Amino acid sequence: MIFKVYYQENIKEVAVREHTHTIYVEADSIREARFKIKDKPYNVEYVEPVTGAYYEYEKQNNPDFKVLELG
Numbered sequence: 001m002i003f004k005v006y007y008q009e010n011i012k013e014v015a016v017r018e019h020t021h022t023i024y025v026e027a028d029s030i031r032e033a034r035f036k037i038k039d040k041p042y043n044v045e046y047v048e049p050v051t052g053a054y055y056e057y058e059k060q061n062n063p064d065f066k067v068l069e070l071g
Contacts, residue, residue, distance in 0.1 A: 002026055002050045002067055003033040004058070008043040015045050024050065024058075024067045036070040 005023050008015055027033035030047045037044070050058055059065050 001028065002055060003030060003047050004050050005033060005037060005042075005047050006045040007037075008045065009041070011041050011043045013043055015043065020045060022064070024065060025070060026067050036068075 003025050005025055006020050007023070008019055009021060013019065023037070025033045025036055027036055030049070033047050034044060
């Protein structure tokens, strides 16, 4: 399953919508997605599953759609 992770680039940065970035992570659960990026210096705001029509929309309409290959 693919998850969309909303985050701030600096772990000490307060969450502000205008500074929010997103990445896509493949994992079996939200918990696993968070675990896969725990070593990154990100302030994670929210993690949501991307499935069905939402997945197709993101894949077609988001030029930054790249699923991270994390171990």
